[in-house]
Amino acid sequence: MRSGVLHLRDRIDLGHGRAERITGLRVAHRGSLTARPTAGAGQIAVVQGLTTARVGDVVGPRLPGDERASQFPPPSYETVVDAAPEARGRLYSALSELAEQDPLIRVRRRDEEITVSLYGEVQREVLAAILQREHGVEARFGEVRTARTERLTGVGHALEVKKQDGNEFLATIGLRVEPAPVGSGVTFELECERGSMPPAFFDATEDTVRRSLAGGPLRYPVPDARVVMTHSGYAPRQSHMHQKFNKAMSSTGADFRGLAPRVLAAAVRRAGTVVCEPVHRFVIELPDDAVGAVTSLVGRLGGVPFESGLAGPGVAVVRGEIPAGVIATLQRDLPGLTHGEGVCQTEHDRFEPVREVVRQ
Structure with missing residues (x-):
C-alpha cells in the first residue's frame, strides 16, 4: 500500500x-x-x-511519477499451441494457470485453437519446458507470428429480437460499438432499463462481449472499445401451478451467451476495423561508414530512422521505429552491413495500422 x-x-x-x-x-x-x-x-x-x-x-x-502501468508492454508475437487430443484439456488448464501467475503469458482460446502471446522465441522455449516439467504436457508450438489487433474505425449497431428474423434464441440483444482511446480497454454500458430483465442476463451478455472481444469476433482481438447495450428482452420463467420449468418457453443465460457474439460481430463489422501491428522503437550502434546502408535497410522494411549521430570516434547511433514483424530480418542482415559490429536494441512502443512493405 x-x-x-x-x-x-x-x-x-x-x-x-x-x-x-x-x-x-x-x-x-x-x-x-x-x-x-x-x-x-x-x-x-x-x-x-x-x-x-x-x-x-x-x-x-x-x-x-508512477510508471508501473507501463512496465509490462503488450506482447508483440504469438503462436498456436497444441497437444495430443487426450492432453488438450490439460494444456489449456495449465496455460490458464500459468497466465494467472505470470503477466508475461497471455492465453486466448477460439473454438478449438489455443493461442499464446509471446515476447520472443526464448519465452516459447521456456514455456514448453515448464509445461513438460510441471504439468506433464508435451506441447507443440506453431510458427511465431506477429500479434495483431483490430481497432474500431467507426460506430456500428446491431439488433436481434427474440422469435424474429430467424433468431433461435429466447433473447433480445441490441449492441452499439464505438472506438475508445488506445489503452482504455473495453467498457460495457446500458442504455436500456436495468430493471427490464433479471441482472443475470445482463451479466451473461457483458461477460460474453468481453470474452468475444478478447478473442476477436473477427480474426484479431479488439482491445479498446465502448460497447453499449441498447435493447434487451427475455421470455419470463413459466410459473403455472404444478408445471415444471420449460426451457422451450423460458429464457436462460445460455440464450444471451449464445446470441451476444453474433450481435457483437455484426455491430463490429458495421463499425469497421483496421488491422494494427506492433511498432517498436530501435537503437542501433554501428560503424559510422555503415549508417547509409543500415538506414536504407530500415526504410525498405517499413521502418523510419528519424535520428542519427556520432557516439564516439568512428561509432554512430541510429534511432527510429520499425514494425515488429521485420525485426528478425533487421537483426539477420545487420551483421553483414556493419562488418559484424552492429548492435540493435528494440522496445515495444505502440500498435499502428499494418504497413504494406517488403517482408523478406
Whole structure:
C-alpha cells in the first residue's frame, strides 16, 4: 500500500471495467499475517476476493511519477499451441494457470485453437519446458507470428429480437460499438432499463462481449472499445401451478451467451476495423561508414530512422521505429552491413495500422 486505506468489503476498481469486492484482509505484522478490517499506506497485505487481479495491476489513482502501468508492454508475437487430443484439456488448464501467475503469458482460446502471446522465441522455449516439467504436457508450438489487433474505425449497431428474423434464441440483444482511446480497454454500458430483465442476463451478455472481444469476433482481438447495450428482452420463467420449468418457453443465460457474439460481430463489422501491428522503437550502434546502408535497410522494411549521430570516434547511433514483424530480418542482415559490429536494441512502443512493405 503506497497511499490511502483499503477496508474489508470495499469494492475496488481494477481498471478495464473490472470491479471486485474485498472479502478478506491479512496484514503483515512482526513476521506473520494478521486478519484486519483495514490496510493502510506503508503496510503489506494479502487481499482476498480479487479474482480478476493480475500481476502489474495498479489499484487506485496513480501517484506522480508512477510508471508501473507501463512496465509490462503488450506482447508483440504469438503462436498456436497444441497437444495430443487426450492432453488438450490439460494444456489449456495449465496455460490458464500459468497466465494467472505470470503477466508475461497471455492465453486466448477460439473454438478449438489455443493461442499464446509471446515476447520472443526464448519465452516459447521456456514455456514448453515448464509445461513438460510441471504439468506433464508435451506441447507443440506453431510458427511465431506477429500479434495483431483490430481497432474500431467507426460506430456500428446491431439488433436481434427474440422469435424474429430467424433468431433461435429466447433473447433480445441490441449492441452499439464505438472506438475508445488506445489503452482504455473495453467498457460495457446500458442504455436500456436495468430493471427490464433479471441482472443475470445482463451479466451473461457483458461477460460474453468481453470474452468475444478478447478473442476477436473477427480474426484479431479488439482491445479498446465502448460497447453499449441498447435493447434487451427475455421470455419470463413459466410459473403455472404444478408445471415444471420449460426451457422451450423460458429464457436462460445460455440464450444471451449464445446470441451476444453474433450481435457483437455484426455491430463490429458495421463499425469497421483496421488491422494494427506492433511498432517498436530501435537503437542501433554501428560503424559510422555503415549508417547509409543500415538506414536504407530500415526504410525498405517499413521502418523510419528519424535520428542519427556520432557516439564516439568512428561509432554512430541510429534511432527510429520499425514494425515488429521485420525485426528478425533487421537483426539477420545487420551483421553483414556493419562488418559484424552492429548492435540493435528494440522496445515495444505502440500498435499502428499494418504497413504494406517488403517482408523478406
